[in-house]
Amino acid sequence: MRRLSSKLVILLVVALPAIVVLPATAENIDTIYIPGLKLTFADGQIVANPTNVAAIQFMKDEEEVGFAEDDVFANILIKGVPNIPENSPDPVTTSGESGSYIDLLESDTTLLHLPVDQLNVRYTNNSGVKSVTISGIISGEITYDLSGYGLTINPNDTVSIQLVADQLTTYGDPLTGFVSTNGTGHISFTPIPEPSSLALLLSLAASALAVGVYSRRRS
Amino acid sequence: MKAPMRRLQFIIIVAGLIALPVPAAFASVSVDIQITGLDFTYDESQDGSLFDANSILGRTGNSADATRATRAYFYLGGEKAGSSIAKVYVDFLMRGIHNIPKDGGIATTTSTGQQLFGFDLYDQYFNCILSLNLDTVTASYTRDASGPVLQFSFSSGGPSVGVVSQNLPYGLFLDEGQLISVRVSSEGGSVKDIAYDGNYLSSFNTLGGTGAVYGFQVPEPASFAALLIIGLLGLEIGRRIKSRANRNLTRT
Numbered sequence: 001m002r003r004l005s006s007k008l009v010i011l012l013v014v015a016l017p018a019i020v021v022l023p024a025t026a027e028n029i030d031t032i033y034i035p036g037l038k039l040t041f042a043d044g045q046i047v048a049n050p051t052n053v054a055a056i057q058f059m060k061d062e063e064e065v066g067f068a069e070d071d072v073f074a075n076i077l078i079k080g081v082p083n084i085p086e087n088s089p090d091p092v093t094t095s096g097e098s099g100s101y102i103d104l105l106e107s108d109t110t111l112l113h114l115p116v117d118q119l120n121v122r123y124t125n126n127s128g129v130k131s132v133t134i135s136g137i138i139s140g141e142i143t144y145d146l147s148g149y150g151l152t153i154n155p156n157d158t159v160s161i162q163l164v165a166d167q168l169t170t171y172g173d174p175l176t177g178f179v180s181t182n183g184t185g186h187i188s189f190t191p192i193p194e195p196s197s198l199a200l201l202l203s204l205a206a207s208a209l210a211v212g213v214y215s216r217r218r219s
Numbered sequence: 220m221k222a223p224m225r226r227l228q229f230i231i232i233v234a235g236l237i238a239l240p241v242p243a244a245f246a247s248v249s250v251d252i253q254i255t256g257l258d259f260t261y262d263e264s265q266d267g268s269l270f271d272a273n274s275i276l277g278r279t280g281n282s283a284d285a286t287r288a289t290r291a292y293f294y295l296g297g298e299k300a301g302s303s304i305a306k307v308y309v310d311f312l313m314r315g316i317h318n319i320p321k322d323g324g325i326a327t328t329t330s331t332g333q334q335l336f337g338f339d340l341y342d343q344y345f346n347c348i349l350s351l352n353l354d355t356v357t358a359s360y361t362r363d364a365s366g367p368v369l370q371f372s373f374s375s376g377g378p379s380v381g382v383v384s385q386n387l388p389y390g391l392f393l394d395e396g397q398l399i400s401v402r403v404s405s406e407g408g409s410v411k412d413i414a415y416d417g418n419y420l421s422s423f424n425t426l427g428g429t430g431a432v433y434g435f436q437v438p439e440p441a442s443f444a445a446l447l448i449i450g451l452l453g454l455e456i457g458r459r460i461k462s463r464a465n466r467n468l469t470r471t
């Protein structure tokens with residue numbers, strides 16, 4: 001009986017962290033799309049200040065769970081952007097200077113505030129089709145109010161962003177400035193993991209295995 | 220009678236000069252289409268093909284060969300031309316994208332002139348609203364701390380490649396005489412099942428990428444504007460002749 005209870009304790013000890021640690025499945029990624037994004041680059045800063053966007057689209061597991069197209073704005077400031085060479089195999093990296101951010105707003109409400117650290121910036125010119133891509137991960141304290149759109153962000157989650165500036169008027173070689181009349185933003189993040197039944201079953205199976213191995217060693 | 224005629228000629232010339240810049244302005248109005256929630260696949264072993272996730276086949280008239288995307292947005296001159304359309308279909312294939320460096324970089328292809336098809340967009344009822352043939356492809360691949368971040372950009376344009384058909388909403392009509400470009404991209408966590416062969420990417424899937432088509436509105440409104448201006452001038456001339464005749468009658 002004593003042996004059984006010790007097994008039960010082990011089972012619980014192993015199972016509980018497993019449930020908590022298990023990440024969301026690979027497909028379980030939440031996404032925010034920002035079509036109609038207008039960015040400019042000048043004086044070492046990429047800015048959208050604050051710009052009306054076509055819409056903000058909220059996706060969970062590839063299904064649209066929210067959509068806002070009236071009075072939605074992007075307010076973006078990325079500091080410390082160096083000159084950007086054309087078609088370089090390696091992207092340039094921003095300085096990571098503090099005070100850089102990506103904000104999404106609906107009327108006066110800030111839906112999402114992402115403090116920005118270092119980002120990669122790349123400029124491609126394919127036979128006159130010019131595009132600048134800004135990508136990276138967000139570090140720092142994220143604040144959000146997405147309750148109306150069914151999304152939740154865990155501040156500890158990795159949030160990846162990509163902003164694409166298309167329809168460019170460019171200045172300088174390497175690029176010292178641009179005006180983009182259209183582009184898209186894409187923000188994806190792992191939601192707070194919920195212990196699904198599958199995860200629970202997996203945890204229990206892993207725990208049972210661990211208990212088995214432990215008992216075998218003891219005997 | 221000579222003096223009034225000269226004055227009229229002067230008015231016509233001045234009005235014509237004022238009207239001239241209008242067609243030029245109309246000619247450069249951009250047409251943009253953006254697509255969200257686009258799934259696609261890259262398979263190096265199939266002649267370096269990048270295609271919509273459901274099937275490498277396309278332009279078959281079969282919706283099963285196209286892939287459903289979440290929304291398409293339409294813009295004229297950078298402003299929304301109308302409401303977005305939900306649940307559109309995208310059908311595309313680009314071939315010949317080889318040697319995309321494993322650690323990030325750029326691969327450019329040259330046109331083979333033997334593309335099976337290019338980039339087709341269908342509305343929610345699977346009516347084709349845009350069909351493009353494509354040309355040169357540039358694929359750029361960036362890796363960073365967020366994991367693989369992929370962006371592909373490729374272009375089609377000019378009269379030699381051009382538009383196969385178009386039936387865009389909101390009065391949009393792409394000018395085939397100007398550059399038309401297409402871009403699809405995958406970001407951060409949307410890239411799945413990435414595989415390598417030596418120093419190069421061999422395959423991956425993208426769930427929920429984005430796409431875009433950029434071009435210019437056909438300068439149809441310019442001729443309309445010119446006709447309108449000519450009509451107004453005609454009216455003005457008629458009015459002036461009539462009032463002068465009335466004035467002469469009064470004097471006599």
